[in-house]
Amino acid sequence: MTVHALEPQPLAFRVRPQADECFDSWIDRVAAAHETTRPALFRHLGLVSALASMDMARGTRGMANDQYFAVDQMIGQLAWAVQIEPQQVEGTFLNVEASAVLPRRQRRYVCPRCWQQAWQEGRAPIIRKEWILRMSWRCQVHDLPLCRLPVAQGAMSKWAVGSWLSGALARAESLRWGLELRPRLIEWNAEGVDRLVRASRK
Numbered sequence: 001m002t003v004h005a006l007e008p009q010p011l012a013f014r015v016r017p018q019a020d021e022c023f024d025s026w027i028d029r030v031a032a033a034h035e036t037t038r039p040a041l042f043r044h045l046g047l048v049s050a051l052a053s054m055d056m057a058r059g060t061r062g063m064a065n066d067q068y069f070a071v072d073q074m075i076g077q078l079a080w081a082v083q084i085e086p087q088q089v090e091g092t093f094l095n096v097e098a099s100a101v102l103p104r105r106q107r108r109y110v111c112p113r114c115w116q117q118a119w120q121e122g123r124a125p126i127i128r129k130e131w132i133l134r135m136s137w138r139c140q141v142h143d144l145p146l147c148r149l150p151v152a153q154g155a156m157s158k159w160a161v162g163s164w165l166s167g168a169l170a171r172a173e174s175l176r177w178g179l180e181l182r183p184r185l186i187e188w189n190a191e192g193v194d195r196l197v198r199a200s201r202k
Helices: 023-033 038-044 049-053 065-082 086-090 112-120 158-178 183-200
Strands: none
Touching: 023 038, 023 065, 038 049, 049 065, 065 086, 112 158
């Protein structure tokens, strides 16, 4: 009897990156939608397993030549898996120096008001690219200090988000009114963040 290998199929849930979402946020949502981990997801897609533990915030920037091809292949395979263009995966990367980005395990700062609105509108809460920059400390939409998520990595469950939100909003509002900030310094900070994010958009 001849056994025929099954043709690979795109993923069951087409979780697409949202505007200005960082790579870790997106890939964690893809893994969570399929109730798996990033390493298991990469293995399922036939990707080099070592890529699952690599820092992908800046895409191929700063990668060694022997890693460049594997990352480029990863971009194409992930795009195929969720049926989007490779440019949309590339759009999750920041085109900045490594020193401009927070260390990987510290990229857990978000605006609780943005997350509350996403929750209320039925959208997935995400971590925006600007929030993983070292110089980013406030939400430019809601003028709230960013709050650190209570988990080290991976997507949070809906229950965990709900239980965290109210306290985080109260802390952010309290901190905002307790800070004495100069408008010009806030403006300079916003200009710097915007410049870095704009340079990264495709």
